[in-house]
Amino acid sequence: MPTLTFPTDILPSSAMFGLQSNTESFTSPLNRATQTVERPGALWKARLTFTTMSLQQQRRLKALLSALNGMAGRVYLWPHDAPIADIAAVPVDATMVLDFLNQSYQGVGNPVVNGTITDFKVLPTKYWPASTLVLRAGEYIEAGGELKMVTADVTSDAAGLASIPVAPPYRNAPANLAVVTLDKPKAFMRLASDVWEFVSTPAWRHEAFSVDFIEVPQ
Template identity: 60%
Template sequence: MPTIDWPMDLTPSKATWGLQSNTESFVSPLNRSVQTVERPGARWKATLEFPHMGPDKRRRLEGFLAGLGGMAGRFFLWPHSSPVADIAAAPVDATMALDFLAQSFQVISSVVVNGGLVDFKFLPTKYWPANTLVMKAGEYLGAGGELKMVTADVVSDANGQALIPIAPPFRAAPANLSMVTLNRPKATMMLSADEFAVPVMPGFISDTVVISTVEAFS
């Protein structure tokens, strides 16, 4: 089954993103001291909440979920709460309130991976404006097909290069000169369960619907 995009018109009223790390702790039998090791396999989890929907939007959501075949389906999903890094976009209308339902941006981005990764918790990049705050802690980016969060503010150097601390660590190094995505960077997700249900009230209006998803990778 091919990986499909989450429909642009199915925008949640509330989106909760979190990171599930993969750690293992060892407790000394002698003095009860604890050592914790970070292992590969951290993954994103997201919960999408939809308010009361009319028949058309409700059926669109039901059809999309049914087509996934439960946990077998895969889809690309971006963090709705932070879809575009500040430096990569400016509002089309500076007076416009940027919310989940009215996101419009002029995206300017040509940033690429700069060489190989030495540490999979840092992404070397180039083609930024020189000597500029290019990424802020908590913003998202995509590289090599993986979604990452920036863990600290980053300022580019005089050559427009920047080493970006990210989480979780890369599972595989992105290719040199491959694009860094700042506009709706995506993770490959799957449903957290095989079942879904959309309660419907009189007038064919849905009740609140909550969908739980988790990152999927091989």
């Protein structure tokens, strides 16, 4: 089954995008001291709620949900609360930067992964505008097919390099020179249930309709 992409022109009236972490707690039977273990496998969850759509949008949304065939299908979905990082919305200098080590050119404003990840909670990147606040805490990025939230403000250095603290940690290290997506960074998701229901009237007005998604690790 091909992976679908959620339509860019069907916008929810409200969107919930959150994280389901994977931890385990141990409580001592002697003194009730608690230890918590962080495990890999945190998943993004989303709930999109629709209250106003045209007839054509209603049909297209129902067609997409039907095509997913319950939890069997897969869809690329981005956080509707923050579809684009601020830096991506600002015109940047088109100056070309030469990477002598990799013998390649790249335009400023198109950041990529810089080398190999050693800390899966920090993404090394390059090709940012020099000495600039490039990302703010709470924004989203995508690299290596995984959606991440930036956990602290990020300022590039004089060479356009930036280390981005992210959550949740990477499951798989993105390849060197993989593009860092700022515009509609996506998660690989499925429906959270095999059932969806859409109630409408003969005048094609519909009641508030919500649909839940959960990330699928790759």
